[in-house]
Amino acid sequence: MFVRVQETAYLGSFGALAGWDQATYIPRKGHAHRAMMQATLARLLHQRSTDPRIGEMLARVEGSDLVHDPTSVEAVNVREWRRSYDLQTKIPERLAVELAQATSLGQATWEEARPKNDWASFKPILQKIFDLTREAADAIGYQQERYDALLDQYEPGATTRQLEPIFRRVREATVDLLQRIEGTSRKPDPAILRRYYPRAAQEALGKEVIARIGFDLEAGRLDVTAHPFMQGIGPGDVRLTTRYDEHFFNPAFFGTIHEMGHGVYGQGLPSEHYGTPMGTEVSLGIHESQSRTWENLVGRSLGFWRYFFPRAQEHFEALREVRLEDFHFAVNAVKPSLIRIEADEVTYNLHIMIRFELELAILRGDLSLEDAPEAWNAKYREYLGIESAEIKDGLMQDVHWSAGLIGYFPTYSLGNLYGAQFFQQAEKELGNLEEQFARGEFAPLLEWQRRNIHQQGSRYWPRDLVRQVTGEDLNPEHLIRYLNAKFGALYGV
Amino acid sequence: MFVRVQETAYLGSFGALAGWDQATYIPRKGHAHRAMMQATLARLLHQRSTDPRIGEMLARVEGSDLVHDPTSVEAVNVREWRRSYDLQTKIPERLAVELAQATSLGQATWEEARPKNDWASFKPILQKIFDLTREAADAIGYQQERYDALLDQYEPGATTRQLEPIFRRVREATVDLLQRIEGTSRKPDPAILRRYYPRAAQEALGKEVIARIGFDLEAGRLDVTAHPFMQGIGPGDVRLTTRYDEHFFNPAFFGTIHEMGHGVYGQGLPSEHYGTPMGTEVSLGIHESQSRTWENLVGRSLGFWRYFFPRAQEHFEALREVRLEDFHFAVNAVKPSLIRIEADEVTYNLHIMIRFELELAILRGDLSLEDAPEAWNAKYREYLGIESAEIKDGLMQDVHWSAGLIGYFPTYSLGNLYGAQFFQQAEKELGNLEEQFARGEFAPLLEWQRRNIHQQGSRYWPRDLVRQVTGEDLNPEHLIRYLNAKFGALYGV
Numbered sequence: 001m002f003v004r005v006q007e008t009a010y011l012g013s014f015g016a017l018a019g020w021d022q023a024t025y026i027p028r029k030g031h032a033h034r035a036m037m038q039a040t041l042a043r044l045l046h047q048r049s050t051d052p053r054i055g056e057m058l059a060r061v062e063g064s065d066l067v068h069d070p071t072s073v074e075a076v077n078v079r080e081w082r083r084s085y086d087l088q089t090k091i092p093e094r095l096a097v098e099l100a101q102a103t104s105l106g107q108a109t110w111e112e113a114r115p116k117n118d119w120a121s122f123k124p125i126l127q128k129i130f131d132l133t134r135e136a137a138d139a140i141g142y143q144q145e146r147y148d149a150l151l152d153q154y155e156p157g158a159t160t161r162q163l164e165p166i167f168r169r170v171r172e173a174t175v176d177l178l179q180r181i182e183g184t185s186r187k188p189d190p191a192i193l194r195r196y197y198p199r200a201a202q203e204a205l206g207k208e209v210i211a212r213i214g215f216d217l218e219a220g221r222l223d224v225t226a227h228p229f230m231q232g233i234g235p236g237d238v239r240l241t242t243r244y245d246e247h248f249f250n251p252a253f254f255g256t257i258h259e260m261g262h263g264v265y266g267q268g269l270p271s272e273h274y275g276t277p278m279g280t281e282v283s284l285g286i287h288e289s290q291s292r293t294w295e296n297l298v299g300r301s302l303g304f305w306r307y308f309f310p311r312a313q314e315h316f317e318a319l320r321e322v323r324l325e326d327f328h329f330a331v332n333a334v335k336p337s338l339i340r341i342e343a344d345e346v347t348y349n350l351h352i353m354i355r356f357e358l359e360l361a362i363l364r365g366d367l368s369l370e371d372a373p374e375a376w377n378a379k380y381r382e383y384l385g386i387e388s389a390e391i392k393d394g395l396m397q398d399v400h401w402s403a404g405l406i407g408y409f410p411t412y413s414l415g416n417l418y419g420a421q422f423f424q425q426a427e428k429e430l431g432n433l434e435e436q437f438a439r440g441e442f443a444p445l446l447e448w449q450r451r452n453i454h455q456q457g458s459r460y461w462p463r464d465l466v467r468q469v470t471g472e473d474l475n476p477e478h479l480i481r482y483l484n485a486k487f488g489a490l491y492g493v
Numbered sequence: 494m495f496v497r498v499q500e501t502a503y504l505g506s507f508g509a510l511a512g513w514d515q516a517t518y519i520p521r522k523g524h525a526h527r528a529m530m531q532a533t534l535a536r537l538l539h540q541r542s543t544d545p546r547i548g549e550m551l552a553r554v555e556g557s558d559l560v561h562d563p564t565s566v567e568a569v570n571v572r573e574w575r576r577s578y579d580l581q582t583k584i585p586e587r588l589a590v591e592l593a594q595a596t597s598l599g600q601a602t603w604e605e606a607r608p609k610n611d612w613a614s615f616k617p618i619l620q621k622i623f624d625l626t627r628e629a630a631d632a633i634g635y636q637q638e639r640y641d642a643l644l645d646q647y648e649p650g651a652t653t654r655q656l657e658p659i660f661r662r663v664r665e666a667t668v669d670l671l672q673r674i675e676g677t678s679r680k681p682d683p684a685i686l687r688r689y690y691p692r693a694a695q696e697a698l699g700k701e702v703i704a705r706i707g708f709d710l711e712a713g714r715l716d717v718t719a720h721p722f723m724q725g726i727g728p729g730d731v732r733l734t735t736r737y738d739e740h741f742f743n744p745a746f747f748g749t750i751h752e753m754g755h756g757v758y759g760q761g762l763p764s765e766h767y768g769t770p771m772g773t774e775v776s777l778g779i780h781e782s783q784s785r786t787w788e789n790l791v792g793r794s795l796g797f798w799r800y801f802f803p804r805a806q807e808h809f810e811a812l813r814e815v816r817l818e819d820f821h822f823a824v825n826a827v828k829p830s831l832i833r834i835e836a837d838e839v840t841y842n843l844h845i846m847i848r849f850e851l852e853l854a855i856l857r858g859d860l861s862l863e864d865a866p867e868a869w870n871a872k873y874r875e876y877l878g879i880e881s882a883e884i885k886d887g888l889m890q891d892v893h894w895s896a897g898l899i900g901y902f903p904t905y906s907l908g909n910l911y912g913a914q915f916f917q918q919a920e921k922e923l924g925n926l927e928e929q930f931a932r933g934e935f936a937p938l939l940e941w942q943r944r945n946i947h948q949q950g951s952r953y954w955p956r957d958l959v960r961q962v963t964g965e966d967l968n969p970e971h972l973i974r975y976l977n978a979k980f981g982a983l984y985g986v
Contacts, residue, residue, distance in 0.1 A: 010533035013526070014507035021510060025518075029712035030730030033506070033767075037727070040503040219522040234530070237523030274526075 002276070005081070008048045009275030013234045015041050020231040020239050024223045050088050058082050073278050076459050080277030087153060091139050099132050103404040110402035114392045119373060126401060127369050130362060133406050137363070147363045150407025154284045155414060157461035160360065163410055166476045170413065171353045173480040175383055178346060180493035181334050182385070188329035188490075193249040195318035202244050205315045206256040209308060210240075213294065213442040215260045219267055228255050230262035230291075235271035238263045249316075250331065257299040261291030264446060268454025277458040284408070286462050288415025289422060290449065296345050296416075297423050297482070298445070302328050303434030332490055336384040338393045346487055347384060352413040354379040355398075359406055418466060420479035422453070425470040495769070498574070501541045502768030506727045508534050513724040513732050517716045543581050551575050566771050569952050573770030580646060584632050592625050596897040603895035607885045612866060619894060620862050623855060626899050630856075640856045643900025647777045648907060650954035653853065656903055659969045663906065664846040666973040668876055671839060673986035674827050675878070681822035681983075686742040688811035695737050698808045699749040702801060703733075706787065706935045708753045712760055721748045723755035723784075728764035731756045742809075743824070750792040754784030757939060761947025770951040777901070779955050781908025782915060783942065789838050789909075790916050790975070791938070795821050796927030825983055829877040831886045839980055840877060845906040847872040848891075852899055911959060913972035915946070918963040 015038060022034055058081060061067060067075035091099075106125045113122040137149035145160045152158065203222075211217055225241040232238045240259040244252045265281060273279030281287050298304050305312075305328050312327075313319045319327065334344045340351035358375060361367035367375055376395040377387040388394040400408055426448045427433050433445055452469045459465075466474050487493070508531060515527055551574060554560060560568035584592075599618045606615040630642035638653045645651065696715075704710055718734040725731045733752040737745045758780060766772030774780050791797050798805075798821050805820075806812045812820065827837045833844035851868060854860035860868055869888040870880040881887040893901055919941045920926050926938055945962045952958075959967050980986070 007533050007537075010530045011537070013530050014511060014534065017514060018507060018510055021514070025714060025716075027711055027713050027730055029709070029728075030726060033727035033729050037503045037506050040500050041507065044500075044504070216522070218520055220520050221518060223518075233523060234526035236526050237520055 004048070005054075006275035008045060010234075011041065011048075012045060015045070016231055017233050020223075020233070020241075023225040023227070023229065023241060046088070049084065054081065054085050055089065058085060071459055073273070076278050076457075077276050080280075080458050083156065087140060090141065091136050095132065095135055095139060099129075099136060099404060102128050102132055103402065106402035106404070107399065110396065110399060114396045117390050117392050117396075119391050119396065122396060122402075123369055129401065129404055130369065130406070133404060134363065145364075147360055147407060150363075151410060154408050154411050155462055156283055157463050158285070158410070158414070162463070162474070163356070163414075164360075166417065166474065167353050167356055167410070167413065169476045170349050170417070170479065171383065173476075174346060174350055174483070177484055177487060177493075178334070178336065178350075178384070181346070181487060181491045182336075184491050184493050186492050188333040189326060190330050190333045192319075192322055192327060192330045194247055195249075195316075197246055197249050197316055197318060199244045199246055201315040202246075202249075202252045205308075205312060206242065206252060208311065209253075210256060210260040210263075212440060213257075213260065213264075213298075214446040215240075215263050216267055220263055222256065228259055230259040230266065232263075232266035235269075235274050238266040254295050254299060254331075258291045258295040261294035262287055264294070264449070265290040265454050268450045270455050270457055273457055279457050282456070282458040282460070282465065283462045284411035285414030285418060286453065286465065288412055289418035290415075290453065292415045293419040293423055293449075297419060298433075298437060298442070300328075300332055300345065301434050301437060303437035305331075306438035307440045329490055332487070334487060334491070336386050338380070338386060338388045339397060346483055349413045349416060350383045352409050354383065355409040356413075359409065363406075414462070414474075417474060417476060417479050418462070420482045421466060421470050421475060422449075424478050424482070426452075497541070498547075499768035501538060503727075504534065504541075505538060508538070509724055510726050513726070513734075516718040516720070516722065516734065539581070542577065547574065547578050548582070551578060564952055566766070569771050569950075570769050573773075573951050576649065580633060583634065584629050588625065588628055588632060592622075592629060592897060595621050595625055596895065599895035599897070600892065603889070603892060607889045610883050610885050610889075612884050612889065615889060615895075616862055622894065622897055623862065623899070626897060627856065638857075640853055640900060643856075644903060645900075647901050647904050648955055649776055650956050651778070651903070651907070655956070655967070656849070656907075657853075659910065659967065660846050660849055660903070660906065662969045663842050663910070663972065664876065666969075667839060667843055667976070670977060670980060670986075671827070671829065671843075671877070674839070674980060674984045675829075677984050677986050679985050681826045682819060683823050683826045685812075685815055685820060685823045687740055688742075688809075690739055690742050690809055690811060692737045692739055694808040695739075695742075695745045698801075698805060699735065699745060701804065702746075703749060703753040703756075705933060706750075706753065706757075706791075707939045708733075708756050709760055713756055715749065721752055723752040723759065725756075725759035728762075728767050731759040747788050747792060747824075751784045751788040754787035755780055757787070757942070758783040758947050761943045763948050763950055766950055772950050775949070775951040775953070775958065776955045777904035778907030778911060779946065779958065781905055782911035783908075783946070785908045786912040786916055786942075790912060791926075791930060791935070793821075793825055793838065794927050794930060796930035798824075799931035800933045822983055825980070827980060827984070829879050831873070831879060831881045832890060839976055842906045842909060843876045845902050847876065848902040849906075852902065856899075907955070907967075910967060910969060910972050911955065913975045914959060914963050914968060915942075917971050917975070919945075 018034060018037060018041075022031070026034060058078060061074075061078055062082070067078050069075055070079070102125065106129050109122055109125050113119070133150065134146065137146045140149040140153075142149040142152075143159075148159045151160065151163075207217065207222060210222070219236045220238040220240060222240045222242065224243060226243060228241045228243055230238070230240050240256065240263050242252050242256045242259065265287060269279050269281065271279065302325075305324060309319075309324045309327060313322075332345070334346045336347050337343055340348070343351055354376065357379065358367065358372060361375070362369065362372065373391055373395045380387045380394070400406070423433070426445055430436070430444045430448060436442070436444055453465070456465065460468055463474065466472075511527060511530060511534075515524070519527060551571060554567075554571055555575065560571050562568060563572070595618065599622050602615055602618050606612070626643065627639065630639045633642040633646075635642040635645075636652075641652045644653065644656075700710065700715060703715070712729045713731040713733060715733045715735065717736060719736060721734045721736055723731065723733050733749065733756050735745050735749045735752065758774060762772050762774065764772065795818075798817060802812075802817045802820060806815075825838070827839045829840050830836055833841070836844055847869065850872065851860065851865060854868070855862065855865065866884055866888050873880045873887070893899070916926070919938055923929070923937045923941060929935070929937055946958070949958065953961055956967065959965075
């Protein structure tokens with residue numbers, strides 16, 4: 001079985017490479033053929049991963065001595081193979097096909113309807129997607145609540161009961177912090193970041209920074225794309241992408257470090273376990289914790305810029321006369337905005353809370369899609385103090401729901417929560433990290449992540465990994481303390 | 494069966510893309526994983542293409558009404574599926590594995606031994622490869638001569654009996670022309686081509702030229718690699734590669750047009766037949782006829798440069814004071830040399846004749862590997878008037894034999910022969926082509942190729958295609974006449 005599963009992973013690597021190519025170098029007219037290639041591969045991989053022989057083999061080893069120790073390589077692999085086998089086989093083929101068709105149509109409809117603020121065209125297919133997703137959740141099964149079945153696909157072991165109080169606490173504390181920030185007259189000058197930043201210099205600085213941090217550019221690449229992502233092809237081949245705006249410093253710089261955070265996770269996985277759960281990232285939330293840590297906790301820290309600002313000044317004429325402190329304040333500007341992907345570190349989680357609360361209400365039957373746009377706006381008014389006049393910047397802004405990704409949004413905030421908790425544990429063990437960053441020392445933190453997180457593969461589910469690494473359950477106070485301290489100091493509140 | 498075969502083609506496209514990536518963008522440390530990916534895919538594709546159900550299906554349709562007309566789509570596909578099924582299944586698995594191992598070791602040994610002129614290390618594995626290849630030829634079977642079984646893999650329907658007199662005639666006529674050229678005092682000045690040609694300008698000119706000729710850059714790319722090649726991924730996605738030398742005009746410029754010649758064949762295949770023989774290039778020789786036509790018959794013609802030389806002068810400072818006629822003479826310089834891939838249009842075929850004659854002698858048992866290096870040198874002395882003191886520039890210069898590609902070399906000269914015969918037929922139908930080139934008109938020739946060659950896929954075997962398109966059998970006099978006329982005029986002989 002092991003060999004066959006690993007073979008499937010190698011075949012999956014072709015899909016990953018082809019996906020990367022689709023977003024970077026494919027010629028315009030190659031897309032139709034590529035779609036046929038990917039459909040063929042997806043069919044083959046699905047056949048292989050739902051092969052009844054897998055179920056038979058699993059039944060044979062489960063409960064055997066082989067899996068006695070639940071954190072042994074064998075037990076972890078069997079546990080995760082069971083998870084994905086069940087996920088893939090519990091949904092009846094009829095429903096899987098309907099879901100695939102609905103989400104394919106959903107994305108196409110969203111693409112077309114969104115720029116036109118055309119909610120009426122989008123609503124019926126979105127309703128269908130929610131209905132089918134509810135059906136899929138029931139087919140997968142759950143203990144406490146239907147939403148858990150969805151959540152669990154992206155964040156194994158996470159439950160609504162666990163998340164609700166944590167997210168409520170984050171939301172309340174964030175709204176409070178935001179109100180204090182809004183009430184003060186101390187403001188950064190974000191116009192600094194809108195000066196001229198030549199592309200070649202942005203690329204040079206970006207590569208310099210990620211190489212210094214420890215991303216191995218001989219075991220990866222950095223390319224350009226429209227919607228940046230990280231794609232692992234396999235051991236020794238982890239690819240980052242970014243996009244350049246010559247009149248805005250942030251997207252490429254922080255985007256590159258963000259993807260690099262995903263990338264070092266990919267490069268840090270135990271390659272001897274490639275193709276099996278032990279060699280695979282455990283969840284989207286843990287993945288996001290790595291990217292957000294490097295982007296925000298490191299990349300937007302004063303210590304980091306103490307080291308890199310002089311380098312940035314060498315690269316960019318625009319920064320020659322700028323003070324380090326002003327630059328640091330600018331890259332940490334907090335401002336309520338409508339668009340999640342442009343949000344700052346403070347308001348970002350509010351965007352997620354809103355989506356989480358709405359998904360949950362819809363899945364529970366407490367909210368109809370009919371009423372969802374107004375419920376969306378009401379929450380933006382309440383938490384962020386703003387609302388969109390146009391649904392394209394409101395409920396229709398994200399592609400996720402149209403693609404059937406319901407229960408996915410929470411992983412973004414989980415990333416921030418895990419990240420803050422891990423970071424403070426790392427600091428306990430390694431001493432003041434900002435001082436290390438100021439000396440250009442990033443290896444201690446990276447090595448700590450490697451040892452505690454990357455090398456673990458899927459050994460522990462996220463909840464258990466957090467407990468294992470930090471000695472306590474996921475606790476929102478770490479993130480809240482970090483945000484209050486950092487932004488309290490910056491804004492003097 | 495059709496669907497399954499087409500699925501196999503889509504899976505093959507992943508291998509093609511991964512191969513292209515391996516030669517262009519893969520990070521250094523990604524090669525080990527890539528090798529595992531490719532091995533997995535190769536195994537899967539081999540399983541699929543030797544599936545006994547294919548044999549059963551073929552047996553069922555062969556001789557049926559479906560394939561009554563031998564040039565119908567159905568008959569062509571059945572004929573070619575039979576060909577490749579037989580080729581893949583006639584070689585016993587034991588022999589296939591031994592061949593794969595020997596050629597893998599062979600290439601690695603060659604790589605290491607060649608720079609050291611280490612024939613002693615290379616000879617045993619080369620002997621093994623020749624022995625296994627002989628065995629494979631016997632397993633495949635042949636009518637007249639063992640070498641035919643090898644030839645036929647690369648050039649369906651070609652036989653030794655057909656090629657021997659043609660190649661002999663080419664060789665004698667070439668040696669004669671070469672002697673006349675060597676005897677005259679009129680010489681070009683190839684130093685013109687060794688001036689400074691900035692890389693960016695080379696790339697710009699190259700792209701301009703291939704776009705003008707009709708290579709669709711929206712359905713393909715041009716990238717950089719160490720050993721240039723063309724790789725078709727599928728309809729709408731045909732990728733060229735080249736390499737730049739800032740102190741030598743030829744490699745990138747003529748390399749790019751050469752690969753573009755392969756590329757327009759790929760772009761011209763009937764995409765509605767993708768994944769079946771009707772949508773596939775028929776042979777290496779026909780492929781090479783397209784690349785050599787654009788590289789030499791077009792790209793080294795005076796008409797071509799009448800149009801493009803002013804553009805080249807705009808791109809390159811180095812050419813500002815150069816006369817068109819001197820430049821044209823320089824890119825057509827004839828000089829006997831040891832290395833095949835650097836050979837000019839006249840001497841190139843002599844390099845092939847030598848390899849063909851030696852392969853044949855070894856396969857026939859008339860020459861031992863022991864004596865092959867001296868036989869090699871003797872032929873270089875006789876035909877080209879030079880010989881190598883070092884075996885790395887002699888018998889060990891090409892990778893082909895170490896990779897098991899025996900019977901492959903003839904396709905290079907077949908490309909020149911087909912090319913000249915097609916070209917003169919096209920000229921009969923389209924009027925003076927050089928005059929068209931001088932006006933920047935390349936569409937008539939390209940459309941002619943599309944119609945007569947590219948769109949035919951594998952409908953006709955090369956011999957039949959030549960007869961179909963030109964009304965006569967392959968005839969070396971077309972190439973000989975072309976070479977005598979062109980180089981006779983240039984050198985005044």
